[in-house]
Amino acid sequence: MSDYILISKASESCDKTVTLKGWISNLRSSGKISFIELRDGSGFIQVVAAKNDLDEASIAVAGELTLESAISVTGVIVKHPKKEGVYEMQATSLELIHKTDNYPIGRKEHGPDFLLQHRHLWLRSKKQWAIQRIRDTAVYAIITFLKENAFTRIDSPIITSTACEDTTSLFEFEYFDVGTGYLSQSGQMYLEAALAAHGRVYDFGPVFRAEKSKTRKHLTEFWMMDAEMAFFEHEQNMQIQEQLVMYVIDQVLTQNAEELEILERDTSKLSGIKAPFIRKTHSEIVAILRERGSEITEETDLGAKDEEILSEIFDQPIFIDRWPAKIKAFYMKRCPDNPTFSLASDLMATEGYGELIGGSERECDADVLLKYMGENKVPVEDFEWYLDARRYGSVPHSGFGIGLERLVSWLSGIDHIRETIPFPRTIYRYTP
Numbered sequence: 523m524s525d526y527i528l529i530s531k532a533s534e535s536c537d538k539t540v541t542l543k544g545w546i547s548n549l550r551s552s553g554k555i556s557f558i559e560l561r562d563g564s565g566f567i568q569v570v571a572a573k574n575d576l577d578e579a580s581i582a583v584a585g586e587l588t589l590e591s592a593i594s595v596t597g598v599i600v601k602h603p604k605k606e607g608v609y610e611m612q613a614t615s616l617e618l619i620h621k622t623d624n625y626p627i628g629r630k631e632h633g634p635d636f637l638l639q640h641r642h643l644w645l646r647s648k649k650q651w652a653i654q655r656i657r658d659t660a661v662y663a664i665i666t667f668l669k670e671n672a673f674t675r676i677d678s679p680i681i682t683s684t685a686c687e688d689t690t691s692l693f694e695f696e697y698f699d700v701g702t703g704y705l706s707q708s709g710q711m712y713l714e715a716a717l718a719a720h721g722r723v724y725d726f727g728p729v730f731r732a733e734k735s736k737t738r739k740h741l742t743e744f745w746m747m748d749a750e751m752a753f754f755e756h757e758q759n760m761q762i763q764e765q766l767v768m769y770v771i772d773q774v775l776t777q778n779a780e781e782l783e784i785l786e787r788d789t790s791k792l793s794g795i796k797a798p799f800i801r802k803t804h805s806e807i808v809a810i811l812r813e814r815g816s817e818i819t820e821e822t823d824l825g826a827k828d829e830e831i832l833s834e835i836f837d838q839p840i841f842i843d844r845w846p847a848k849i850k851a852f853y854m855k856r857c858p859d860n861p862t863f864s865l866a867s868d869l870m871a872t873e874g875y876g877e878l879i880g881g882s883e884r885e886c887d888a889d890v891l892l893k894y895m896g897e898n899k900v901p902v903e904d905f906e907w908y909l910d911a912r913r914y915g916s917v918p919h920s921g922f923g924i925g926l927e928r929l930v931s932w933l934s935g936i937d938h939i940r941e942t943i944p945f946p947r948t949i950y951r952y953t954p
Contacts (some may be wrong), residue, residue: 530564532599532609541596542567542611543619546589547648556584558613560595565780566648568602569595571613580616589628590646592619634938641945642954652781653941656774657930663773664747664924665726667766673749674720677727678709684904693732705730710921711853713750714884715911717919724749734949737826738938739876741927743947750921756855756865756883759920760841763869763879764797766924767839771795774933787935791837791873799839799869807842810835821846826876833874840870852898853891854882875932881922888912 526541527534544562551557558569571584575597587593596615602608627643637644644650668675682704685692697703709725716723726747733740751759771792774782782789802810804820811818811828818828824842832840844863847856854864866882885891888909895902902909930942940946945954 528564529560529562529567532565532567532611535599536601536609537598539596539598539614540611541594542569543594544592545646546587546591546593547646549587549589551584556587558587558593558595560593560611561646561651568610569597569613570610571595571616575612575614577615580613583616583618586618586621587616588622588625590622590625592622593617594619638940638946638951639954645944648784650941652778652784653930653934653936654944655781656778656934657926657942659774659777660770660926660930660933661726663770664766664926666773667769668722668724668749671722671762671765673722673724674716676709676713676716676720676723676725678706678712678725678748680706680728680730682706684711684908691731691733693730707731708746708923709748710750710923711908713748713921714919715907717750717752718911718915718917721752722749736949738940739826739928739931741939741943741946741948742952744939744943745926746923747926748921748923750884750919752917752919754883754920755918756867756920759881759883759922760801760843760867760869761798763841763881763922763924764799767799767869767878768795768797770929771933782934785934785936787933791935792933795838795872799841800836801841801843803844804842804846804863805844807832807840821849823849824870824877829870829876830874832870833872837872839872839878841867842870843867850882852894852900853884855885871928871932873932873935875928877925878928878932879922879924881920883918883920886912886916886918888916 526543529542529544542560542562544560546558547561547566548559554573556571558571560567560569573581576584594617595611595613597611597613599609599611602610626640685704692707693705695703707729713723713725724747727745728743729746730743775789775792808818808820811831814831816828816831818824844857845866847862847864850864850866854866857863857865864882868877869879870876871878885894891909891912892902927939927942931939934942936942940948
């Protein structure tokens, strides 16, 4: 009886007889010999099934194999005759676990609507497999980095009674007989409350935006990691963001070489990134962009075209710093030398992938925060609990949020963000 192993462990069993179990992701046959690409979730391997090496029952199975059929195959693991570091199996026995008929996603080209309607099946394709593996590495890398830097995970609520920023971009619903509830767009404020207990805190979970955006960079439901750090000022905040991004890049390049190759990702674009990242003020960026024909002003955010222009100029991530306070959130600390600007930064990725991280030093003085709330017409009664964090033991602190899907899109070199999440939710789609 041969041992059942994962495909990812095949190289450890070279010249041994083992059993693999999985699904057929590709298949070609010349009659006397079949070449089966087998997938088991951990990886892919070519199975060579020659009639001369099979018993009668296995020959019969080989004759009825189809795409996405599930099989168990026993054979000897050998080095690929032409590809260095690649292994394949010479099959001696085939067993059909489940036969699939008329698999909807064939080798021909399918449009995005068809593929999204069949997302539950499209996830099996090689490129989609690779993207989700990179996503998994990125998630684990973020959590590992934070744990190694003394952060404690705090799970923020998804249902909230107040909006972190603008209620117009939130999903609103009636919460029993209590009042209006919202689906959270950020756990930031809850983390600010928790940092007085734990010092450095983060959350990691789904958040929701009700914006009717159709761009390739927007989702209605996505995953966000928010972090807050006590006794961190603005420059320290940017430094830890740099360290986190560099750590994630290193882990993906190290652990996902096969996946990046499948996606045809130019890894030199990632391996060439070095800290410290470029730092420019919002005013400096505006001047650069206007010289190149942009209509951006000192009081506006960057558009998609602006991000593309910056990518043509810089091959490193850019911190855009000192934003006009009037276009940033009320809780951001103002620049001491000019309070019309906030101690806020957005980290822009290379290659036109846009904003990866948004962060700022937070205003820690309750009286000053009350003033900003008044200027922004924020209902004070809804934020008394938030103000309490400043009334009792307030300290300088900073925080940031990183969108997982945008990060994965950049790392993978994928054009549309909807491919970076298993089941994307957009303004036109909430199935499957």
